[in-house]
Amino acid sequence: MSSITIIGTGNMARTIGARALAGGNTVEVMGRDRSKAADLAEALGGGATTGEWATAPAGDIVIVALLHTAVVPAVTQYGDALAGKVVVDISNPFNASFDGLAHPEGTSTAQEAAKAAPAGTAVVKAFNTVFRHVLEKGRPDIFLAGDDPQAKASVETFVKTLGLRPLDAGPLKMSHWLEGAGLLTVSLANHGVGNFDFALGATELPAS
Template sequence: MAHITIIGTGNMANAIGGLFADGGSSVTYIAREAVGTAAVEGDIVVLAVPYPAVDGILAAYEGQLAGKTVVDITNPLNFETFDELVVPAGSSAAALIQHKLPASHVVKAFNTNFAATLASKKVGDLDTTVLLAGDDANAKAQLAAAIEAGGVSAIDAGALSRAHELEALGFLQLTAAVGEKLPWTGGFAVAR
C-alpha cells in the first residue's frame, strides 16, 4: 500500500493516520515542532494542521514536496469570529497551496469529516465518506485507494476548483458543531 507522511499529531492527524494504517499503508508523523528537521517520506503528504500553520510548513518542505501528492485538510476559517473564510472570495486554501507548490499534486480531502467519524467510520447510521477535489487524476486515485482500503468511501468531487465548495461545506459543518447544532461525532453524510 502507500507510504504516507502526516504533518501534525492532533485528533485529525491521528484519525487519518489510523484510517490509513487500517488499510495497510505505512504512516509516519511529523510533529509541528519537528517541521523542517524531520524528512518527508513516501508519495502522499497530509497537512493535518490548522490553516495558519500551512505557510511555514510549505516554506520548510517545498523542495521535498515536489512530485508528491499533498493533501490539504484545512478549513481556512477566521478562528476568532467563526464568521468567515480567510481566503479570497471564489478561491480556496487548496488552490493557494497548489499555487505555492506548482511541482506537487494538491488534493483537498478530509475537511468535511470530523476525527470521530473517521475513527468510527460512521456518521450516524451511514458510512463515512471522504470527498476529494484535485486536478491530478492519478493523485486522487492513489489517495482514494488508500482511503477505501481503510474502510471508508471516497468520492471524487471534481477539479481542484471544487475545493472552494468543499471548504464552504466544511465551514458550515464546523460552525454548526461549534454552535452545538450538531455533535462532533456526527456531521454531513452521503447516502447512496
C-alpha cells in the same frame, strides 16, 4: 497499500495515522518538534516512523495536518522536498467568528498550497468535512477535490484502505466549496443536527 507521511502531531494527525495503519498503510510522522513526532509515532505503533521537518517525506502521499494558517508556510518551507508528492490539505480555514472563511471567494487553502508547492506536486483537498471523532469511530464519506487525476486516484485508493468512500467533488477550485461545506457541517452541528455525531455525505436513492 499506500505510503503516507503526516506533517503534524495534533489530534487529526493521530486519528488519520491510526486509521492509516489499521488500513495496512505505512506511516511516517513529521513535526517541527521532532520529539513530539517521535512520541506520536511511538503511540501509533505499527512500525510508524519519524522524519525530519522540511526534509523529503518517505510517503508518496503527504497529509498536511496543521492549522490552516500553517499549511502554506509548511508547504513553502518544505519546498522542493515535496517534488513529485501528492500533498493532501485537510484544513478548515474558518474565520475568527466561525461564520465565514478566512480567505476570499475564488481561492482556498488548498489552492494557495498548490501555488506554494513546487512544480509537479499535486495538491488534493480531502477529509476537511469530517469531525475528528467521527473519523475516529465512524464511516464518513470523504470528499476530494484536485486537478491531477492520478494524484486524486491515489488519494481515493488510500481513502478506501480506511474503509471509507471517496467522493470526487471535481477540480481543485471546488476546494473553496468543500471548505464552505466544512463550515456548513459545523453550523449544522451548532444548530442541533446529529449531536455532532454525523458527517456530510451523499445519500443514494434506494433502488426502485
